[in-house]
Amino acid sequence: MSGNLNILDNLIILIYFAVVLAIGLYYGRSKGNSVFNYFLAGKNLTWIIIGTSLFATNISSEHFVGLAGAGSVHGLSVGYFEWLAILILFLLGWLFAPIFLRANIQTVPQYFGKRFDNRSRFLLTVVSVLSYIFTKIGVTLLAATFVLKQVLGWDVFTSTIIIIFITGLYTVIGGLTSVTYTQVFQTVMLILGAVLLSIFGLSAVGGLGQLVEKLPADYFSIFKSGSDADVPWTGIIFGAPIIGIWYWCADQYIVQRVLAAKGIEEVKKGTMLAAFFKIFPILFLIFPGLIAAVLYPDSKGDTAYSLLLTGDFLPIGIKGLVITGFFAALMSSLSSSFNSAASLISLDVYQMFRKNYSDRELVLVGRLSTMIFIILAIAIVPFTKLFNIQIYLFLQTIQSFIAPPIVSVLLIGVFWKKANSNAAYWTLIIGGFIGFLKMTITVLDQQIVSNIGILKFLYNINFLHFTFILFFISSTIMVGISLFSSELNNDYEAVKELTVFEEKLKTDFASNSISKILK
Numbered sequence: 001m002s003g004n005l006n007i008l009d010n011l012i013i014l015i016y017f018a019v020v021l022a023i024g025l026y027y028g029r030s031k032g033n034s035v036f037n038y039f040l041a042g043k044n045l046t047w048i049i050i051g052t053s054l055f056a057t058n059i060s061s062e063h064f065v066g067l068a069g070a071g072s073v074h075g076l077s078v079g080y081f082e083w084l085a086i087l088i089l090f091l092l093g094w095l096f097a098p099i100f101l102r103a104n105i106q107t108v109p110q111y112f113g114k115r116f117d118n119r120s121r122f123l124l125t126v127v128s129v130l131s132y133i134f135t136k137i138g139v140t141l142l143a144a145t146f147v148l149k150q151v152l153g154w155d156v157f158t159s160t161i162i163i164i165f166i167t168g169l170y171t172v173i174g175g176l177t178s179v180t181y182t183q184v185f186q187t188v189m190l191i192l193g194a195v196l197l198s199i200f201g202l203s204a205v206g207g208l209g210q211l212v213e214k215l216p217a218d219y220f221s222i223f224k225s226g227s228d229a230d231v232p233w234t235g236i237i238f239g240a241p242i243i244g245i246w247y248w249c250a251d252q253y254i255v256q257r258v259l260a261a262k263g264i265e266e267v268k269k270g271t272m273l274a275a276f277f278k279i280f281p282i283l284f285l286i287f288p289g290l291i292a293a294v295l296y297p298d299s300k301g302d303t304a305y306s307l308l309l310t311g312d313f314l315p316i317g318i319k320g321l322v323i324t325g326f327f328a329a330l331m332s333s334l335s336s337s338f339n340s341a342a343s344l345i346s347l348d349v350y351q352m353f354r355k356n357y358s359d360r361e362l363v364l365v366g367r368l369s370t371m372i373f374i375i376l377a378i379a380i381v382p383f384t385k386l387f388n389i390q391i392y393l394f395l396q397t398i399q400s401f402i403a404p405p406i407v408s409v410l411l412i413g414v415f416w417k418k419a420n421s422n423a424a425y426w427t428l429i430i431g432g433f434i435g436f437l438k439m440t441i442t443v444l445d446q447q448i449v450s451n452i453g454i455l456k457f458l459y460n461i462n463f464l465h466f467t468f469i470l471f472f473i474s475s476t477i478m479v480g481i482s483l484f485s486s487e488l489n490n491d492y493e494a495v496k497e498l499t500v501f502e503e504k505l506k507t508d509f510a511s512n513s514i515s516k517i518l519k
Contacts, residue, residue: 005152009320016189016324020182020331021166027181028174038175038363039106039343040260047266049180051273053257056183058085058274059190060136060333061143063285064326066391069302071289075219079282080236081244081396083222086275088244093271095500096249097258099414101267103498106259108252109348115413115498116421118352123428125348127402128252129341135398136253136337137377143302143391144330145381147323150306160381167331168374171338172367176260179335186328187277193325194284196318197308201291204313214294235464242471243396246403250410253340302391334377342369400467401439405431408474416482417495423481431474438466 005013036042045053070078105111109128113121141160148154170178205211212220223233248254261267292304299307314322346366351357405428412419441458458466 005320005323006316008317009323012317012320013324013327016327017166019185020328021170023185024170024174024178024182024335028170028178033363034359035106035347035362035366036359037177038366039256039339039347041175041177041180043260044262045180045257045260045266045270046262047269047273049184050257050261050266050270051277052187053180053183054089054254054270054274055277056187056190056328056332057254057257057336058278059281059285059329060140061147061326061330062139062391062395063281064194064329065143065146065302065305066395067281067285068289068292068305068308069391071286072293072304073289073301074224074231075215075290076222076282076286077224077228077231077236079222079286080231080240082278082281082286084240084244085248085278088241088248089271089275089278091245092249092255092258093268096255096414097261097267097271098264099498099500100255100259101261101264106347107343108250108255109344111498112409112413112424113348115495116409116419116424120409120421120424120428121348122352123425123432124406125344127406127428127432129344131251131399131402132253132337132341132373133376133380135395135402136333137373138380139391139395140330140333140337141377141380146302146306147309147326150303151309151323157381161378163327163331164334164374164377167334168338168370168377171335172370172374175363175366176256176339176343179339180257180260182335183332186332189321189328190325190332191277191280191284193322193328194280194288196325197314197322198284198287198291200313200315200318201288201295201308201311204311205291205294211290211294215290219290219293230462232462232464235462235467239400239464239467239471242407242467243399243403245411246407247399250406252344253336256336256340256343338370338373338377341373342366345369397442397463398439400463401435401470402432404435404467404470405474408471408478412475412478412482414499416479417499417501419478419482420485422485423478426481427474427478430477431470434470434473438470 067078100108100111103111103114105114107125109121109124112124144160144163145156148159149156152159170182202208202211205214218224223236224231226232226234257270258267261270288308289304292299292308295311296304296307309319309322343366346362346369350365351362408431409419409424409427413424438458441455461469
């Protein structure tokens, strides 16, 4: 495999790949015969599977590389999304999951279709699929190249194709069942790898006391000043929750596990388990960045994780387990991306435009779609070397352009019965355009936009501040159009079933007094 690893390390990695493939093929061997089984795992997921799958889907290679890199530069303050996720997971389990399950949907865009119309459903599907390509598959593979090349010395293209092929094989065959059951094993491995790296790295520094002594006090501050260029406290408070709600509560990539649950009690316990797991990234994914800042003070950023893996403080065998944890994170995210994207293509795009279809036909489309996304992933690999970015902050920045209009439509649609389909459609269109404009300006040279007022403002504004501003604009559009446009035959009783105003949901989530105000 590589001269950089001992035979024992190589053997551990090979055993990991064999076990993952065996689990995926075994549990998926009889689960691909119907839409119910292939995309929703027979709606048979228990809380343990849901919790581990939510966590493994979330933690990918960019977390290992990106959080360590961001931690080496900014310290613990980059852990704000991990802290927030703990709270937002309870929103998923107690607020959104009961509504989604009552709506009897298979995808999040289907909820938008039922609550509003197929225009919003289609727009959300398109945005979601594109986000999987650029913010999930693309960024995941970009992070992988750091380890494959700099640490292992493997040929990036060949080794990445092999990893994508193994991941794609069990995903194509078994669908969500294979994905979720392999993620139970992958969760164990990625946590084990991260913990071992932190323990041995901390020992190399001289212990926690030495780490604190050798780094500036600012590294251990959760909140930066409001003028901080990357993570201002104002952005963390007002902007980050919007991105978090989109990611955890409105993205098929995550929510598909909830839709495949045995019941709402399994979802609640599963989200609690995932929330518990989310404590680990703060302790064992960001801390390696702080350790790298001490051990390698001249090399900060996304090289931090790779430098730690090449260090001589990891014993034989331990290094193999640490690298295996990285591969577990990489493959768990890729399999979720492939399966979720295929679900949207099959259950939203294909189902929407072809009226007469069979169950077998939809599963076939799902498998073919998965294969197409596997090919796309392979095609992305050669382009990863063109990017020189801080992976974790880049990922959050891109998500800040996508999340605000979607979250606005979802929240207002859930909490306000009079929100209508025209408002949802135009909020997604206008909000999406503003987000795309910001994304385009962000990649331009500053000199191009320096003399144009509004473009200069969009270029310079922090991405978390932009998130809140765009959310406010989107919400204003959503409420304004709903108030000043009328839709004939708007069945408020039918809509009621898709909001918090269904009686059981009110008692589960909010007090009657709050619900009366919102009505």
